[in-house]
Amino acid sequence: MIKVLIFLLLQQAEKVRATWSVTFENPDHCALKGTSVEFKCSYSYPEDESVRETAWFKGMLEDDTWKRVRLSVLPSYTNRSEYQGDHINNCSLVLHDLQEDDTGHYYFWFDTNKYGRRSKQSVHLSVTELKASIRPIRVRAGDRVTLECTTTCQNHRTIWFRDGRRVTELEFHAQTEHDGNYSCTIEGLNSLQSDPVALDVLYSPLNVSIEVSGSGPLLVGSSVTLTCRSAANPAADTYTWWYRRDVSNSSLQLQEGSGQVLSISSVELTHTGAYICQAGNPVGQSRSAEVLLTVEDTVHPFIVLGIGIKVIFLLVLTPFIIWTW
Known part of the structure; x- marks a missing residue:
């Protein structure tokens, strides 16, 4: 029972x-x-x-x-x-x-x-959490770069952004335009991105140019300032100025002085010529295109002629005025 x-x-x-x-x-x-x-x-x-x-x-x-x-x-x-x-x-x-x-x-x-x-x-x-990594994070222009987004979640498609814009290539040869902050996320969750990682692309000076202060012809005794501009990473830290007195002569002569700014406090006729600046950083160096400076005499021939005509006119007119009076 x-x-x-x-x-x-x-x-x-x-x-x-x-x-x-x-x-x-x-x-x-x-x-x-x-x-x-x-x-x-x-x-x-x-x-x-x-x-x-x-x-x-x-x-x-x-x-x-x-x-x-x-x-x-x-x-x-x-x-x-x-x-x-x-x-x-x-x-x-x-x-x-x-x-x-x-x-x-x-x-x-x-x-x-x-x-x-x-x-x-x-x-x-x-x-x-998503973790973005760049290998390597500092490169010279032309070096190969690889982007990697890691997470413990599997079977999710990750996407990348550089400074907020979509990136499609995960492996590339670095160029100046690739410099920026990169982040990744899972497709469909664009509002939740990883912490940004900066890619630092090093390159020699680009677009080297000369900026001339003032405008119009240079007169003997006046001043002029030439500034060397460029885009570089790291920033250009060495500058050399070149000029040639005769534009038709291709031989270059080193202008005394260096630095980003070349100042001439009192120009002379001998300063007439084509100027070139060279900017450099640890990656390399580049030269600008020529900039032509033309220096003229303080007293222009037309000015002298005008003064002469006025003097002659006064010499002729003065006796006539006295006679009339």
């Missing part, structure tokens, strides 16, 4: 176990920091029972003991956990603004008018 009773009780317990369950659609999630994730979940129980309460728990190690802690009592989940389920069959949960500390195992629990049950299995969540 006792054996029969035990058998019936065990059979009843097995029947009860067979009629309730918790099922997770995806027991393993990987998501980016700052995004949201949904644990899709369903549960069942005997028809003669009704659900009174539901809750989600997180597995945590406290004092070397593994415990399940209700999310509602954890301050870090306040306003970030949203129960999407009901008291019938849906037990889905959404976590917002994910942080790295959210990584772990999550369990569902529900209580009916007869029993309280918790899921034996868990949902595991991994929260990761």
Whole structure:
């Protein structure tokens, strides 16, 4: 009789176990920091029972003991956990603004008018950050560069941006236009990008030019300033000035003085000629195109002629005025 009773009780317990369950659609999630994730979940129980309460728990190690802690009592989940389920069959949960500390195992629990049950299995969540890397981060123009975006989440397509603009090539030979800040993200999550990484492309001076102060012809005794301009990385730190007195003569003579600015406080006729500046940095050096300076006498021949005419006119007119008076 006792054996029969035990058998019936065990059979009843097995029947009860067979009629309730918790099922997770995806027991393993990987998501980016700052995004949201949904644990899709369903549960069942005997028809003669009704659900009174539901809750989600997180597995945590406290004092070397593994415990399940209700999310509602954890301050870090306040306003970030949203129960999407009901008291019938849906037990889905959404976590917002994910942080790295959210990584772990999550369990569902529900209580009916007869029993309280918790899921034996868990949902595991991994929260990761995107990390952008450039190899190497400092190159000379022409060197090969490789972009790499790493994350623990698999099967996601990553995309790259340089200074906010989409980048399609992950391997390239660096040019001046490739200089900038690079970041990566997962396709469809453009608002959540990795921390930027700067690519520093070193190149010798480009577009070297000479800027001349003032305008119009230079007169003997006046001053002029020539400034050497260029684009370079690192910035040009050495300058050499060249000039030739006779434009038809291709031989160059070194002008005394150096530096980005060449100032002549009192020009002379000998300063007439074509000027060239050379800018350099540790990567290389480049020269500008010629700039022609023309120096004229202080007194122009036409000015002398005009003064002579006025003097003659006064010499002729003066006796006539006296005679008339």
